[in-house]
Amino acid sequence: MSRIPTLTLLHEQLRRARQARGLSQEELGKLINYSSSKVSAVETGQNPVTPDYLARVDTALDTGGLFVAMLELIRFHAAPEWFRPWDENEREATALRWYDPTVIPGLLQTEGYARAMLALGGELTADEVETRVVTRLARQEVLTATPRPQFVAVLEEHTLRRQVGDPATMREQLEHLLAVGAEPNVQVRVVPAEAPWHNGLNGPFVLARLGNGAELAHLDNQLRGQTVDCPSDVAALEHRWETVTGEALPCRQSARLIEEAAKTWT
Incomplete structure (x- = not known):
């Protein structure tokens, strides 16, 4: 299923940020207490992103709250x-x-x-x-x-x-x-x-x-x-x-x- 550009961008940036830290999906999953299958499903758009998931990724990857902020922008423009x-x-x-x-x-x-x-x-x-x-x-x-x-x-x-x-x-x-x-x-x-x-x-x-x-x-x-x-x-x-x-x-x-x-x- 296709996604609008904002969601596509969020999924892509999640994947790229993880890869930039040299982490596999399994390794990131352990850091944020999610399964590797969940990480994969979020990154590919098969599962919806949630504030809790993004907050954990922000903390694990030290992004300064980037992904939570991106979701807030999507939420604002979608409403x-x-x-x-x-x-x-x-x-x-x-x-x-x-x-x-x-x-x-x-x-x-x-x-x-x-x-x-x-x-x-x-x-x-x-x-x-x-x-x-x-x-x-x-x-x-x-x-x-x-x-x-x-x-x-x-x-x-x-x-x-x-x-x-x-x-x-x-x-x-x-x-x-x-x-x-x-x-x-x-x-x-x-x-x-x-x-x-x-x-x-x-x-x-x-x-x-x-x-x-x-x-x-x-x-x-x-x-x-x-x-x-x-x-x-x-x-x-x-x-x-x-x-x-x-x-x-x-x-x-x-x-x-x-x-x-x-x-x-x-």
Whole structure:
């Protein structure tokens, strides 16, 4: 599969930097605690690069943070212009609350699920899909940042049962939800299918609290997203959040429901 020039350049520079140090893929793998097959897959573009991988390479090869900076540039240019302000807010947030009635929230998506979602409809080229996958996975580093933000995700049960990609992709995605949901700063809650209609079903939204105490929100529609900072609008979404969390199962019951759904994807 071809790659856009920015990703191609990153892959090539990773390989060249390793070779310039006289290291084999196996030797570099030992330095960064990755397998040689993983190093090979990243350098050839078969696996997406991640901030963690690049940070380890930067340290091992003493590049001064070059590769992490290259990924940041790719991430910036790949993001739609309307999304960039929210991307910055997401990084600065001390707390994020995300409700989505239709799909797994982006910060919780696996590589396979993200790729299947982005490829739907053929609106993006293969290269654009790969770039979006890389940048979406890079965004997820916010969940393990220091200090870690508090993250609560609420989703609908039918999201667990609607196929995106193949069954293996769905099983991997639901198992990933269980793993991430076990982290101390993350809660994943599910609204059961038997719950009545509620006003959260009108569309997805994210609420963010920044370090300075500011409260913001993000809304998505069919064409683009919108950052909301009007206090009355944020307060209205806070009310909707209370509604959806009131319908959602507690974390442990949600985990049992996710685990049961994961077993159905065989």
